[in-house]
Amino acid sequence: MGIFLYAFATGKLLAVAEKEDQEVAMWILVCWNLAASMLHPIVFSISIKPVDKIGKSGQEKDSSEASGNSITDGDGKVYQSLEERKIEIPELSTGKISKILAIYALKSWPVLFTALFCLCGYAITRIFVPIYIGRVIHTVAExxxxxxxxxxVITLSGIAFTSLLFGGIRGCMFTTLTGLISRDVRRDLFRSLIRQEIAFYDKKPTGDLISRLSSDTSTVINTLTTNLNVCSRNGIMIIGSLIAMLGISWKLTVTCFVTAPAFAIINKYFGRYFDKMAEKTQNALAETTKKAEEVLSQIRTVRSFANEENEAIKYERALEIVVQLNYKRAFAYLFNVWTNEAYQYISLIVVLFYGSYLVIEKQMTAGQLITYFLYQTSLAEYVYGFGTYYVEMMATLGASRNIMQLMFRKPAIDQSAGNLTPEVIGNIELKNVHFTYPSRRNNPILNDVSLEINKGETVALVGPSGGGKSSIVSLIERFYKPLMGNIYLDGTPINQFEHRYYHRKVNSTSHFSIITLNRTLDLPRKPRTPTLQWNNQRKYCVRTGRM
Known part of the structure; x- marks a missing residue:
C-alpha cells in the first residue's frame, strides 16, 4: 500500500510542477502525500507485534519453559530447556553479526580508513566523468x-588518472584488511573452541569444527570484504550521481524514483532469502564433511564389513541436498536479475520519453539531456551492482552466523569460576555421584556412586565396557559435571580450584593422543601429586615423543 501511495504522490508532484503559478495549498497537499506514503510502512511495522525467533510469543515461551517441556528448533534439534538452547545456539541477528565484523575491521583502523579514503576518492572522481563526456559531445555538436x-579532454584525462590511482590503492588496502580480519576471527574462534566443555565435542564432529575454522572462515571473510568494497563504492557513486542528476533536472530525477521503492523492497526480501539459503547450504556442506570424516576415520571398520558402496551412496545423498539448495538459490538469483534488469529498462524508457518532452518544451537543453542519459546509464549500472552484491553480502552474513555462534558460545562448564590454589595432599572422594553424558541423556552411566581414594593408594577400576570407568576419571578431571553429588579433592569441591592449578595437580593423557613434546602443554619436570595415574605414562611420553 505504501508503495502505491508513494508512486501516486510522485506522479501528482510532476503533474503539479507543470503549472508554473501553482497555489501554495496544492504544494502543501503534494508534500503531505509524499510524507504520508513514506510514513505508512513505518507506522504499519511498529503496530505489528513481533514474534519470538523460536516460533512462539513471549507468553508461550515462558509457559513452555515453566512446564519443563523440550524445545525443538527449525532444524529439528531438541533441547531440554531454553537456557540450553541459548548456550548451544547464541541468538545472533544479521545486525549483530554486522556490528561484530565492524568491530574486527576497526581493530585495523589505519588500513580501514586508508581503504575508505581511497574508496571515496575513487568513487567521487568517477562521478565527474559523465559531466565532461557530455561537455565533449555537446561541444563537438555545437x-x-x-x-x-x-x-x-585534458581535464577528463586527469580525472581518469586520479581515479586509477585511488582504485589501485583501494584494492590493495581491502585485500590487506581481509587478511587481518581473517586472522583475528580465526584466532578468536580457536580460543572459543578450546574453552568449550568436553560434552560439546561429544556432539560436534571434529570435521565440522575444522571446516568452520578453515575453509568457512576464509570463504566468508574474503567474500564479505569484496562485496562490502563493491557495495560501498556503488553506494557512494549512486548518491553522487543522484546529486548531479538533481542539478541537471529534478523532474527527470523524481521520475526515476517512481518505481524505486518497489524494487528496493524486492531486493530486501531477496537478500533475506539468500541469507537463509546460505546458512542452510553451509550446514549441508558441514554435514557432508562430517560424513566423510566419520567414514575415513573408521575406514578399517567400513572395510571389514564391506560397506564401501553404502557409505558412498550416503555421501552422494548428502551432496544431493547441497545441490538442491543450490538449485533454489540459482532460481532466486534468476528472478533477482530479472527484477533488476526490468527496473533499469523501465527507468530508461520513462526518462527517455519524459526527457524528450522537456527538451521539446524548452525546459532543458539537448546537451543536458545527453549528460543526464550518461548519468542515467551509469546509475542503472551502479544500482544493479549494488543490488547484486548486497544480496551476496547478505548471503555471506548468513553463512557467517554459524561461525559467530561458535565464537560466542558460552561453555556449559565455566573454567574460570574457581580461584583456590591450596596445597594438595591427594585425597579424592566421590560422594553420591549421578552422571549421564549430555549426548546420551537416556543412558545413565553412574547412579549414586561413592568412592574414596587416599594419598598413596593405587586403585584399579575394573568392569565391562560402558560401566563408567573412564567416566569416573573424566569427572575427576572436570571434563564433565555430575548431575547430582559432588567430587572433592582434600575435602574441597573440585569446581572451586583454579583451572590451571588443578590440572597441574590432576591430569591424564591417553596413549593414543599424538602431540610433539615441544607442545606438551608445559609437561612438568617434577613428579605430580595426583592419586590416579597410568603406570609408566611419563616414560611412554618421553620414549615415543607422543602424549
Missing part, C-alpha cells in the same frame, strides 16, 4: 572544432 574540446 562548434565542431578540436581546439574547443582539448581543455575538457
Amino acid at each position: 562548434s565542431g572544432k578540436m581546439g574547443d574540446i582539448t581543455p575538457t
Whole structure:
C-alpha cells in the first residue's frame, strides 16, 4: 500500500510542477502525500507485534519453559530447556553479526580508513566523468572544432588518472584488511573452541569444527570484504550521481524514483532469502564433511564389513541436498536479475520519453539531456551492482552466523569460576555421584556412586565396557559435571580450584593422543601429586615423543 501511495504522490508532484503559478495549498497537499506514503510502512511495522525467533510469543515461551517441556528448533534439534538452547545456539541477528565484523575491521583502523579514503576518492572522481563526456559531445555538436574540446579532454584525462590511482590503492588496502580480519576471527574462534566443555565435542564432529575454522572462515571473510568494497563504492557513486542528476533536472530525477521503492523492497526480501539459503547450504556442506570424516576415520571398520558402496551412496545423498539448495538459490538469483534488469529498462524508457518532452518544451537543453542519459546509464549500472552484491553480502552474513555462534558460545562448564590454589595432599572422594553424558541423556552411566581414594593408594577400576570407568576419571578431571553429588579433592569441591592449578595437580593423557613434546602443554619436570595415574605414562611420553 505504501508503495502505491508513494508512486501516486510522485506522479501528482510532476503533474503539479507543470503549472508554473501553482497555489501554495496544492504544494502543501503534494508534500503531505509524499510524507504520508513514506510514513505508512513505518507506522504499519511498529503496530505489528513481533514474534519470538523460536516460533512462539513471549507468553508461550515462558509457559513452555515453566512446564519443563523440550524445545525443538527449525532444524529439528531438541533441547531440554531454553537456557540450553541459548548456550548451544547464541541468538545472533544479521545486525549483530554486522556490528561484530565492524568491530574486527576497526581493530585495523589505519588500513580501514586508508581503504575508505581511497574508496571515496575513487568513487567521487568517477562521478565527474559523465559531466565532461557530455561537455565533449555537446561541444563537438555545437562548434565542431578540436581546439574547443582539448581543455575538457585534458581535464577528463586527469580525472581518469586520479581515479586509477585511488582504485589501485583501494584494492590493495581491502585485500590487506581481509587478511587481518581473517586472522583475528580465526584466532578468536580457536580460543572459543578450546574453552568449550568436553560434552560439546561429544556432539560436534571434529570435521565440522575444522571446516568452520578453515575453509568457512576464509570463504566468508574474503567474500564479505569484496562485496562490502563493491557495495560501498556503488553506494557512494549512486548518491553522487543522484546529486548531479538533481542539478541537471529534478523532474527527470523524481521520475526515476517512481518505481524505486518497489524494487528496493524486492531486493530486501531477496537478500533475506539468500541469507537463509546460505546458512542452510553451509550446514549441508558441514554435514557432508562430517560424513566423510566419520567414514575415513573408521575406514578399517567400513572395510571389514564391506560397506564401501553404502557409505558412498550416503555421501552422494548428502551432496544431493547441497545441490538442491543450490538449485533454489540459482532460481532466486534468476528472478533477482530479472527484477533488476526490468527496473533499469523501465527507468530508461520513462526518462527517455519524459526527457524528450522537456527538451521539446524548452525546459532543458539537448546537451543536458545527453549528460543526464550518461548519468542515467551509469546509475542503472551502479544500482544493479549494488543490488547484486548486497544480496551476496547478505548471503555471506548468513553463512557467517554459524561461525559467530561458535565464537560466542558460552561453555556449559565455566573454567574460570574457581580461584583456590591450596596445597594438595591427594585425597579424592566421590560422594553420591549421578552422571549421564549430555549426548546420551537416556543412558545413565553412574547412579549414586561413592568412592574414596587416599594419598598413596593405587586403585584399579575394573568392569565391562560402558560401566563408567573412564567416566569416573573424566569427572575427576572436570571434563564433565555430575548431575547430582559432588567430587572433592582434600575435602574441597573440585569446581572451586583454579583451572590451571588443578590440572597441574590432576591430569591424564591417553596413549593414543599424538602431540610433539615441544607442545606438551608445559609437561612438568617434577613428579605430580595426583592419586590416579597410568603406570609408566611419563616414560611412554618421553620414549615415543607422543602424549
